[in-house]
Amino acid sequence: MTQWALKEDEKAAQRPPARRSGRSKSPPTAVPPKYPVRDSKAARRLALLRAVEGWTFVGPATLIVLGLSIFPAGWALLLSLQKWDGFSEPRFVGGDNYAALMSDPDLADAILHTIIYTALFVPMSILAGVFLAVALNRRIRFIGIYRTAIFVPFVASAAATGILSTYLFNPQFGLVNNVLRVIGLPEQGWLEDRGQAMVVIAIMSLWGQAAFTTVIYLAALQDVPVDLLEAARIDGANRWQAFWRVTWPQLAPVTVFATIWQTIGAIQLFDLVYTTTRGGPLDSTKTIVYFLWEQAFKDLSFGYGSAVAYLLFAFTLLITVGVVIYARRAKIEAF
Amino acid sequence: MMTTIAHPASAPREAGANTAPPRRRRRRRPSGWHLFLAPTAFIFLLPFLQMFMASVAPEKELITFPPPFIPSHIDLGHVQTLTTPASGFIGLLSGSDVLLWLGNTTLVAIAAIGSHLVLCSLAGYGFARLRFRGRTFGFFAIVATIMVPTQLLMIPTYIMFARVGLIDTLGAAIVPWLATAFGIFLMRQFFLSLPAELEEAAMLDGCGRWSVFFRVVLPLAKPALATLAIFTLLGSWNDLVWPLIAINNDHAFTLQLGLSNFQGTRRTQWSLLMAGNVVATLPLILFFLVAQKQFIATMTFSGLKG
Numbered sequence: 334m335t336q337w338a339l340k341e342d343e344k345a346a347q348r349p350p351a352r353r354s355g356r357s358k359s360p361p362t363a364v365p366p367k368y369p370v371r372d373s374k375a376a377r378r379l380a381l382l383r384a385v386e387g388w389t390f391v392g393p394a395t396l397i398v399l400g401l402s403i404f405p406a407g408w409a410l411l412l413s414l415q416k417w418d419g420f421s422e423p424r425f426v427g428g429d430n431y432a433a434l435m436s437d438p439d440l441a442d443a444i445l446h447t448i449i450y451t452a453l454f455v456p457m458s459i460l461a462g463v464f465l466a467v468a469l470n471r472r473i474r475f476i477g478i479y480r481t482a483i484f485v486p487f488v489a490s491a492a493a494t495g496i497l498s499t500y501l502f503n504p505q506f507g508l509v510n511n512v513l514r515v516i517g518l519p520e521q522g523w524l525e526d527r528g529q530a531m532v533v534i535a536i537m538s539l540w541g542q543a544a545f546t547t548v549i550y551l552a553a554l555q556d557v558p559v560d561l562l563e564a565a566r567i568d569g570a571n572r573w574q575a576f577w578r579v580t581w582p583q584l585a586p587v588t589v590f591a592t593i594w595q596t597i598g599a600i601q602l603f604d605l606v607y608t609t610t611r612g613g614p615l616d617s618t619k620t621i622v623y624f625l626w627e628q629a630f631k632d633l634s635f636g637y638g639s640a641v642a643y644l645l646f647a648f649t650l651l652i653t654v655g656v657v658i659y660a661r662r663a664k665i666e667a668f
Numbered sequence: 669m670m671t672t673i674a675h676p677a678s679a680p681r682e683a684g685a686n687t688a689p690p691r692r693r694r695r696r697r698p699s700g701w702h703l704f705l706a707p708t709a710f711i712f713l714l715p716f717l718q719m720f721m722a723s724v725a726p727e728k729e730l731i732t733f734p735p736p737f738i739p740s741h742i743d744l745g746h747v748q749t750l751t752t753p754a755s756g757f758i759g760l761l762s763g764s765d766v767l768l769w770l771g772n773t774t775l776v777a778i779a780a781i782g783s784h785l786v787l788c789s790l791a792g793y794g795f796a797r798l799r800f801r802g803r804t805f806g807f808f809a810i811v812a813t814i815m816v817p818t819q820l821l822m823i824p825t826y827i828m829f830a831r832v833g834l835i836d837t838l839g840a841a842i843v844p845w846l847a848t849a850f851g852i853f854l855m856r857q858f859f860l861s862l863p864a865e866l867e868e869a870a871m872l873d874g875c876g877r878w879s880v881f882f883r884v885v886l887p888l889a890k891p892a893l894a895t896l897a898i899f900t901l902l903g904s905w906n907d908l909v910w911p912l913i914a915i916n917n918d919h920a921f922t923l924q925l926g927l928s929n930f931q932g933t934r935r936t937q938w939s940l941l942m943a944g945n946v947v948a949t950l951p952l953i954l955f956f957l958v959a960q961k962q963f964i965a966t967m968t969f970s971g972l973k974g
Contacts, residue, residue: 380801386877387800394791394847395806401844402813405824412823419827465708473699475706481960482709485716487967488952490906492927493945497715499931500722500938508718511734540715548967601817604908608928622819629823630913642820649817 413639423636430640440641442616443624446531450620451599453535458595459588461539462546467576469547470554487544495608498537499524527617530610534618538605542598546591553587554580585665593656597649621645716953723942727755730938745939753937760943765918769926770947772838773905776922780845780904781897787847788896789889792855793881797864807856810849818909826913840914841922845904851896854969858892859885891965898959898966905952923948 413430417423434440469480489497501508502523510520524530557580565575603622606612612619612627619627621641629638718737722730725739745756747763754763761767794800795807825844826835834840862885870884871877886893908924915925927944934940956963 383798383800384802387794387798387803390794390798390881391791391803391806391852394787394852395810397787397843397847398810398813398849398852401825402816402821402849403809405821405828406813406816408824408827409820468701468705468708471699471701473701475702479705479709481957482713484960484964485953485956486712487963488902488906488956489716489949490924490927491908492906492924492931493719493949494715496927496931496941496945497719500942501715501718506731506735506938508714508735508737514734540712543712545967548964552968597817601819603819607908607912608931611932625819626822626909626913630826635823635827639820639823642817642823646817646820649815653815 409639409642412635413643415636417635418633419635426636430637431643433637434640434644439616439619440621440624443619443621446618447600447602447620450531450535450602450618451596453532454538454599455592455595457535457539458542458546459591461543462550462591463584463588465543465547466550466554470551483547484544486541489541491604492608494537494541495605498533498605498609502533524610525614527614530614530618534602534605534609537609538602542595546595549587549591550584553584557583585663586660589656589660589665593653596652596656600645600648600652621648716949719942719945719949722938723757723946725939727752727937727939731936743939745943753934754940755937756939757943757946759937759940760947763940764926764930764944765921766923766926766944766947768919769921769923772841772921773923773948775838776841776845777901777904779842781900783846784848784851784896784900785893788851789855789886789893790881791847791852792857793859793885795852795856796859797867798877810852813849814853822910822913829914835914836917836920837915838920841904841907841911841920844910845900845907848900848903850899854896854899855889855892858889862888894959894962895966895969898962901955902952902966 412423414425414427415423416426416429465483469476469483500506502510504510504520504522504525507523509523513520521529523533561579561583562575565579570578601622602620603626606618606620606623607626610618612623622645625638625641625645628634628641721737721739724742724744725736726741726743727745729736729739743756745754745758745760746752747759748754754760795803829835829840829843834843866888867880867884870880875883906924907922908928911922911925912928915921918926918929921929927941927948930941930944
């Protein structure tokens with residue numbers, strides 16, 4: 334759920350200055366002679382009434398959201414400095430958990446597997462999004478059917494996708510190996526093969542999530558000015574050139590945004606691993622979050638688990654900041 | 669905007685046709701994109717087709733090689749006997765608590781959607797329109813939480829819930845979905861886009877804030893509320909990680925938990941697994957088919973607007 338609103342976050346960060354200047358307009362006209370000092374009591378009462386009214390509106394939701402995020406986030410920081418199994422007395426260990434992170438070979442493996450998945454999934458989802466959006470952005474027969482077919486997997490849950498993957502990619506009875514056999518290619522081990530399990534997971538993630546990148550590229554394609562494309566045509570550009578020279582640069586902000594979004598989602602991969610391989614075979618699909626989950630909820634190392642969670646948070650921030658800086662340098666107005 | 673064009677040809681091609689007359693002849697031919705789109709659409713549908721086929725296939729056919737894509741006849745399965753494990757829909761209904769899980773998931777989704785619609789629209793309106801002490805700070809604190817990965821919050825939230833006795837109850841699955849930062853944000857953005865004059869006029873006519881909110885603003889907010897409801901439905905219906913951590917008691921299982929648990933215990937009972945998949949997925953698929961526009965609006969908002 335945190336995946337949904339990054340852009341809003343960024344945009345909102347730019348909004349307040351304008352708001353403040355808007356507010357500062359009113360006092361000069363209202364303040365001077367009308368309200369002398371002795372009315373300050375009335376003014377304070379008014380402010381209090383407004384605060385009560387305001388917080389009645391925003392209070393309940395704010396309390397729930399902050400109570401389930403800021404407060405636990407602070408607590409997690411404290412936990413990451415402790416050694417605790419949830420039952421015995423917690424012991425303060427300072428930076429020991431973080432020091433242990435640096436030399437944990439299992440965590441290093443998990444980071445590597447996460448990077449492999451991210452490197453497979455993110456480019457595939459961007460390419461699929463652009464491709465499908467360009468293909469779907471036209472008025473031809475059956476276009477509604479095509480769109481529905483490509484978008485509907487978006488509603489499939491990780492649990493359902495997991496069961497479907499294990500069946501489709503089953504080495505013995507699965508549809509995929511059956512197709513390979515029919516066209517005369519060697520059958521594969523897929524989810525039971527160390528080298529291929531992560532590829533299968535990336536493919537099935539793409540199946541479920543291609544709709545997301547496709548939809549945002551489709552929306553962006555409708556905003557590409559038609560006269561720019563016509564001008565390119567008149568200048569003799571063919572369709573291919575018109576796409577790469579005119580349309581693609583116009584899509585750059587969406588590409589930057591989608592890359593950040595999909596990368597943050599990819600480094601948090603857990604569900605589909607849990608519902609397909611449970612980290613196997615031979616730990617080859619164990620990701621950072623899977624490792625975190627095992628540490629925290631199987632081994633009950635709450636302290637160490639929290640330190641891993643903060644490492645993940647740091648990665649998230651680094652990637653976002655990195656891509657935003659790159660986009661600013663490249664003069665892409667993504668945010 | 670291109671409604672005046674009588675031919676099914678796409679707009680850019682029309683423009684090209686004007687400058688290059690020889691192309692005119694090709695306009696009535698079906699687009700070449702069908703050659704790409706038809707197989708792609710089929711591949712995207714294939715897993716679901718396989719799911720429906722396998723859920724009503726005789727168990728024996730699913731473990732023959734090569735398995736037939738279309739089952740020879742519809743077999744709703746059978747209950748468990750001494751020699752054969754349960755299979756198909758009948759096996760699913762008789763051998764598991766799937767109806768209870770479906771009820772649990774429905775309850776979670778209804779509670780989540782109801783609470784989201786009420787709390788997030790109130791908060792969104794407050795942050796968009798009211799001026800009061802602490803408003804800016806409160807809103808920024810909420811927006812800041814969007815950046816925090818949920819994985820960071822799992823451990824302390826688990827401990828908190830354990831202390832108040834929510835662990836292993838359905839409440840554990842509901843509470844995190846009562847309100848979300850995204851929901852508040854979405855509603856605030858929507859209310860900011862409404863013209864304030866309407867509300868001012870209503871207040872001049874003697875309406876208080878609350879009646880303005882319920883009588884004037886909410887009826888205008890239907891599209892945003894639909895977006896919010898779909899976002900909440902998808903999120904709460906499909907949530908797996910948090911229920912997995914917080915609920916170990918199979919009377920409080922959600923559908924997703926039950927399914928992922930099946931996969932450990934009934935690994936090779938394919939027709940039963942697929943029947944479970946159908947129960948968990950079909951409601952959302954049908955809903956998607958009915959409200960496709962709103963679903964796409966939800967996806968688009970989450971990406972671009974704001």
